[in-house]
Amino acid sequence: MERRQVGGSGLHVSALGLGTMSWGRDTDADDAAQILRAFLDAGGSLVDTAAAYGDGDAEQMLGDLLDGPVAREELVIATKAGVRHGPEGTRRDASRGGLLGELDASLQRLGTDHVDLFLVACPDPVTPLEETVSALRLAVTSGRARYVGLSNFPAWASARAATLLESTDGIGLAALELEYSLLQRGLEREVGPAAAALGLGLLAWSPLGRGVLTGKYRRSVPADSRGASNRLAGFVEPYVEDAGAASVVEAVATAADGLGRAPLEVALAWLLARPQVASAIVGARTPVHLRGATGAVDLDLPAEVHGALDDVSGLSLGYPERW
Template sequence: MRYRTLGASGCAVSTLALGTMTFGAETDEAGSHEQLDRFVDAGGTLVDTADVYAGTESEAIIGRWLASADPAVRDRVVLATKARFPTTDEPNSAGLSRRHLSLALDASLRRLGVETIDLYQVHAWDPYTPVEETVRFMDDAVSAGKIRYFGLSNFTGWQLQKTVDVGLHRHQVTPVTLQPQYNLLAREIEWEIVPACAANGLGLLPWSPLGGGWLTGKYQRDARPTGATRLGENPERGVEAYDLRGADERTWDVVDTVQTIARERGCSMAQVALAWTQQRPAVTSVILGARTTEQLADNLGAADLVLDPEEMQRLDEASDPGVGQYPYGRLGREQRDRRISGGR
């Protein structure tokens, strides 16, 4: 296992993180604890959850595991959770207001059975709460010893920049990480969000690095998925819906390229896809989301897999989402690089 710092902070974490959205939902408590044991045994340190995962049960499962774990194991774990979405029907049970976040943080601390959360992340932007209120809350939470670092999730480039600017202007805490969807089939964050992270010292914590299973080779071009898989149970599930991604020829070009490199390397397709994500600019740690310990064990095989420049280029070319000439394409790049003159 390799390690990197959480953005510009001094806190080191494993380059693979254990995502726990399946805990208490698709994975029972015994299986969840088995995954946690396997992850830390492999050298993993960053464990990521959220208060809304499995209706708060994911945090509770992790809390019971921490309570039973050896103190040395607990000390190695860097614990991350999130708040933003409702866990009750109370009118103020959502958003990034001081009221909601203070109640959500205290509830997460109780469920996890800890005094301090290492990385406390806002799960998404809140258009109703001033950024100043949210940043001030995070600053107070750090001062109170309830959290160590502050992170973002699912923010756009301008939202990220505004949050950083507010913290800097007021001499308060600024975020150290951003957690976005990022994989070979979803690269659009490279246009604005990745540069904003790099410019401000935020580390990326990509979620869905396997594209909801697409990059593992489990789905076929002419066979609608069935059975005990994400899309087998619900083919129209979210951004990875079969009819949405399966209708895009680029999807199959990417899958074919990943498969070819996996065969050449003698490893799984999942390991190739994870290795590509680990090697992208600004990435701190890639969040794994496995249903079973067997899936997790295969994913962990990517920890020390390093793709060579030629392999990275093949994957980059197959997965290129394409852009117009302006502002992200050739014309925009030339203007930004000052290689042309003469106004518009």
Template sequence: MQYTTLGHTGLVISRLAFGAMTFGEGQLVPGVMNKIDQSIADQMVNQALDAGINLFDTADAYTNGQSEMMLGKALGDRRDQAVIATKVGFRTGNAITNTGLSYRHILASAEASLKRLGTDYIDLYQIHIPDPLTPPEETVRALDDLVRRGLVRYVGFCNLQAWRAARLLGLQERQNYARFVGAQMYYSLLGRDLEHEIVPFVEDTGIGVLVWSPLAGGFLSGKYTRENPTPEGARLNEFKLPPIDVEKGYEVVDVLKEIAQNHGATPAQVAIAWMLTKPFVSSVIIGANKMQHLDDNLGAIKLNLSASEIDQLETLTKPQLLYPGWMQAMGWDAKVKASLDAEWG
């Protein structure tokens, strides 16, 4: 396993993280049923720990809280080896207040997550989605209170636009609150939108990125093909998240298969290995609903892509700049730049 620190913190985390979203028995979201019981969860968690993974990600909303409960039980007396990350924001009950990022809901959700996880503290507590109603001042105050009470060690965000994250971070710094150290975001060879605004933001602020769905919902594993676009039992058949350009996806998978063949690897391993070359990525979250999927994803950490292979994938999937992105280079005055280039060599 490879390790790094999460953003500008001293928290050492594995470059691969284990995602427990698939834990539980029942509906995850409409159209998607989880089928992992405690015995399989125990096997997966222990295999991940034995492979050197120490970061485990879950959320209070995953399968009605079952994911947190099963993860906590699976870790058991190995809790001290684990960095537990969980989230708040999605609906967790029938009451109208059982959702969002209000002070009330954040504190109640954190306390409930602690009970389900069977632990005294959460290592990384993340706001899962934006809340259009709660003032940001209220949200950051709630997160800071959890840290001051010792219930949470670090705080992070997921799925926010850069301007929203910047506003919250600015409030945290102004009030001397616990600041964001992690950003859990979707990123893959078929979804590089992150590079437009979020990547410059996190690089400037020292926030580490935790990637979810590095295989674009499983599409980059290669099981979706032109001949069989909807394989039986595949999650994207019913739950089309993240959105992808399918035709572009087939083109990318063809290249992944070619590179994989050169290494005796799989397309999924190549897709994850490419992501691990990104300096702004602290950890890549791998999930699984079968043990063989976990085995395969773990193999990505040993795969070293050549510079030409990385460049091939970069060129094929490079996102088109959005305005005002394509105006930014014009900020360099040609005469000044030429003078500085001569001076700096």
């Protein structure tokens, strides 16, 4: 599998990343071990997790595997902090104390002294961005993280954070992680151009449109799918019920038929050809799901197919993005 540079940093990751959001809930320890081994055997390296996934269970499962059949040096580990679950519900906390406290807890669960990429999971409307950035700086200078980045942040905040970190020798933002697929191209308005200008790499979560681009929801909602899950149905529903999304899914299916490939391979190949994309993070819940995704890494879409998918999923740009 191709290794890609993350923006202008020295960090390199596999073109496909392995997401672990389902670990500890929908994916048990045995399946997780099989998925991770198959991912590594296919040439993968980037494993994306978070303190909030399964309230820490995903990181613990990954740490248990690092303590056994998988060597730490085989992986590029990315984790996220900044979302806290408690008796009063979920809240955002990108304070210095919150981020560094979660990072320390993540390292303990993972059984390692550092992560390769530490990301702030989402904007915090209360904590000043300067304080959040100071935590990222300390994560690197203390050796707990090799590189840092932001997830789900708007372009202005990403640019401001990058500027604040520029004053520190050798430390800067490496990556922005956002949802990106044929069904969600919003980052192309401002985040993508900002990332290109600042030399930041893009990591795409939910590159299969929350599973909808696989085509599994074209006729109905499969009983064993996320769309049928009480916990995740609301996550999938916006794309299942959107008429515009249905047109994109049909276009992907048509292209897949013509190329003799699976729809998910076409959707991933389109994304991996986009500017600045360092890795598409696939949340394979089973080894079978992973095998389908890894088939995309050798697919180069013909220009006419890529252009047709661009057109059918086209993003409306207006003032001030287009002037």
